[in-house]
Amino acid sequence: MDLEKLFLHEKAVNILVKIYEYEMSGKDAYPLCISREVHSPYSYISKVLGIFEKAAIIESKFEGRIRRIKLTEDGRELARQFLQIKNLLNRDFLARKKLRILESTLKDLNDNDPTQLLPIKAELENIKTQDNDVIKKVEELKKKVEEMLNGYP
Known part of the structure; x- marks a missing residue:
């Protein structure tokens, strides 16, 4: 063979x-x-x-x-x-793609409108995966979104 x-x-x-x-x-x-x-x-x-x-x-x-x-x-x-x-x-390619889109969206946000952060936060909460790299990046992005939300009056 x-x-x-x-x-x-x-x-x-x-x-x-x-x-x-x-x-x-x-x-x-x-x-x-x-x-x-x-x-x-x-x-x-x-x-x-x-x-x-x-x-x-x-x-x-x-x-x-x-x-x-x-x-x-x-x-x-x-x-x-x-x-x-x-x-x-064994990577979760779909979760990685969603994460890249969310990162890009967050980067392009209008800094004056905190309500745009809420859908991103919700989408981050919905990402369920076993991919450790994605889990780590999701946690980092959640933290960044929280900091941005807390920075608004």
């Missing part, structure tokens, strides 16, 4: 990232543990690991009946890149 096609499958990426996470936490990676973590049959994990090994992405070593898996340098770099992509894809 072509590596490019393999990595278009979510499970293959999850397997590689899981091995990387094991290594980063100082734990050994084993096919059975990976199988449980990514919710895939052991036979599929074994097949993918075989492809990874042929492509020099991982190395495996048998200790008795136990197969220990380790990423190669190239495998580690590949896993880092996929983890970075996964983190990018």
Whole structure:
């Protein structure tokens, strides 16, 4: 199987990232543990690991009946890149867009009219997300709006 096609499958990426996470936490990676973590049959994990090994992405070593898996340098770099992509894809793009619009609107406001701040404050309250960057910026913007509202007579 072509590596490019393999990595278009979510499970293959999850397997590689899981091995990387094991290594980063100082734990050994084993096919059975990976199988449980990514919710895939052991036979599929074994097949993918075989492809990874042929492509020099991982190395495996048998200790008795136990197969220990380790990423190669190239495998580690590949896993880092996929983890970075996964983190990018986990962003809340809609909330980020709303936030940019609100920031722009706030910037363009007429300083003499505090009533224009109230809809912005309400919209900020309505942004619900798990994206930590957005949460932080929303809190900063709320604080700025409150300061502006408190500055009006």
